[in-house]
Amino acid sequence: MNLNISGHHLDLTPPLRDYVTTKIKRIERHFDHLINADVVLSVEKLRHKAEATVHASGADLHAEATVEDNMYAAIDVLMDRLDQQTRRHKEKLRDHHVKQAAKRMPFQEAQPE
Template sequence: MNISLTGRHVELTEPIKAYMNTSINTLSKYNMDIISVNLIASSQTKKGKPLSVVEFVINLAHKNSIVIKQSDQDLYAAIDLAAERAQKAMRRIHDKENTHHKDGINEAKNEAFKSVDLHEADEAMEDEIIPVELTLYKPREVEDVLNDLKDSNKMFEIFLDNENKTRVLYKRSDGRFGLY
């Protein structure tokens, strides 16, 4: 990565250069192919007040350049704000690259069919069916079902009685219960 530090109407002292280099080095954590970083610090006067302006130009391989311009009354604050905005831009590009992989539906189907043999799957499904008796279908007394229905908010209950007949106990609109 090539680093270029430039001062326009500003003298770049060693502490300022070191601070600029550390802010540039924070950009390397996104593992992007940075070709060069140009940092230009300048001084302007706006409405009678002196301002420090910092401009980052980051050239990335196979991507557009990132240009960030930030101004503040303090040079160090302007460097911090510009570095933060540069990190945010780099993070966006990094996240977009790493999370937006778009595989076509045909590629996904082909991958799925490679790992599954349809003939074996069909034979495996026809092998054996094991009937299971559920506890819901065990014979119950009408009184037990009536007590359960009173305690719940249900309108009806379907059950098997002691003679293995399917029965329905339901709440009527007059508050009483009916039994089929």
């Protein structure tokens, strides 16, 4: 997966970049078909904002989080939201295939004993 991390009004330090990289691996663990992710970290006055767009096979997932404490807390909230979206997307894909397989199966009548 390609990962693009950028900072807006923020110096992107190596520890911050490593933190985002380790957190995004959690999302990769849940869903293997991720193509790329764009993460933008920004600071406006005292608000720390983290937003991400993840391009997966079949969907584009977007989430953002704004926290007043620090950037690490904003990244945690962002990754929780993305993780929830990827799990929901994975469930939709899995349920869709089950429904398709059920439609293809011929109707079977119960046999009397």
